[in-house]
Amino acid sequence: MTRYGYTLMTEQSGPRELVGYAARAEQAGFDFEVISDHTFPWLESQGHASYAWSVLGAVAQVTGQVELMTYVTCPTMRYHPVVIAQKAATVQLLSGDRFTLGLGAGENLNEHVLGTGWPDVRERHDMLAEAATLIGRLFDGGLVDADGPHFPATSARLWDLPDRRVPIGVAVSGKESLERFAPLVDHLIAVEPDADLVAGWEPAGGRAEARRIGQVPICWAPDRDTAVRRAHDQFRWFAGGWRVNADLPTPAAFAAATEFVKPDDVADSIPCGPDVDAIVEAVQAFPQAGFTDVAVVQVGDEGQTEFLDFAEKELLPALRAA
Template identity: 35%
Template sequence: MLQFGYKASAEQFAPRELLEYGVAAERAGFDSVFVSDHLQPWRHTGGHAPAALPWLGALLERTERVTVGTSVLTPTFRYHPGVVAHAFATLGSLAPGRVILGIGSGEAMNEAPLGIEWPDGKERFARFKEAIQLIQELWAGERVTFEGTHYRTEQATIYDRPDERVPIYVAASGPAATRLAGRVGDGFITTSGKGRELYTETLLPALAEGAAKAGRSTTDMDLMMEVKVSFDTDRARALEDTRYWGALALSSEEKTGVEDPVEMERLADALPVERTASRWIVSDDAEEHVERVWEYVDMGFTHLVFHAPGPDQGRFIDLYREQVLPRLHARAGR
């Protein structure tokens, strides 16, 4: 069954306000709520970065139905993989069947400010693979002694584990990490707004290749797309709202070496709105909006999580509840 989720924009809102949006998303009919786990936001002015782990616990207590998870957390630097395994075992015990661990290999701006020397891509990927293995072993066994290249445990046991294992979703935007997701993930996470060929000719084939190596197919996985949407009845407002997330439109070259939200904000604010809108589905027409969103379903994605850029998330949730979710549900046969 297709699922439709809400992205709680932790970089924009203080913890309590963000929590109320998560609760409102459940009431509006969203199936899931995912939150990012940043130490620092993309912009300094008006920026926020509530810690995901305590925030998820609060959301679970305030909601009854939605699946909740991280999109995404990095289990390699700020957190030892054992800490991640412990925390999500506890969350899964508090709300069985409602918790997802979404993980990725990380960004320097969330790790380097704590004095962590940011390694090259090869080491980050190796750490990421090893962290996943350790988390899985800690969830599966007792008295776990693990001798890895980067992590070690000695007779470690996680005592409070849910009867139903917390699924791991692996985030990726390149073929190597996507193949890893296919091999070891219960789900796959990527983001929208890039060329269709990246998904259809690179990422999805890599995911299938990885799954085949593990003796399964992508139909055994939840394929999650974080869809960047700016929907409003006022198109000018929808377009202007994308300025809050202008950093997403910066090229890799423009962002390389930038670990300071103040500098990231400066770079993003220098962009014209035409560029800040380039990563978003900008629309004021619900029918057209659903058509554009559905392109990701046609590619094979099964879980769409909607991330809106504007400061009035209550307005976005209400508009989606009234105009977009009913159309998506009808088209999905729900």
């Protein structure tokens, strides 16, 4: 049976609001919650970028059953992999073994703040593979030395290890990244309902029991016009696609790149309005492609509480019936 998740968007809501939404989402019946890890929003109108790991610590205390996950964090530039491993193990302990570490190769938008330049995609994948391997070794326990070209480590150790080893998922986008990362991690993460990714996971060395975790944006509102306006204001950056979005450095760059994206263009790619059937159709593209889990992104901070009421009463029952 497909599992349905709720996305805590650090780019569009403040940290206190996110903690409240997390508690309400568990009450509404979501199976898991994922959180983005950014230093910048995509667009200035979103207006937020709190520290995801502090939010996760608070969320772990106001929820009791729902699973938690980063979707995704980049363990290669802002954070050394040893630090990521320590944070992930701590969240696993605080949450009572409810946490999954989702990793990705990162976006210039968030990593440019270090002022060290933005590597090409091949180097980013080299860094991610090295980081995921080092994190996994730390999760195994004991002292760890590493002499990789990107992340050397000397006598690193996690002194507070959870009973349940933190599962690791990695965002993949094609055959090359599947072959690189499937043998290294537990779960597949993707942002498009690509059946080829799911079909290629096991042949590339991925685990048969792995979760296949996707994410889909929606913009629910009591009327369609309000939803379309909000989606265009907050989420028109989505039109660029991840291959373009990964390289843009600032909200100003995203604003310039999407200057000519119209509200109708956004509405064509994101279901907008109160029609539960349209939302179900968009979400179900992932299970139909073989995904086991899909997290919804409700666009915009405005109306989140009302959306969670709608999710409890209408959306989640409709998704599970489908």
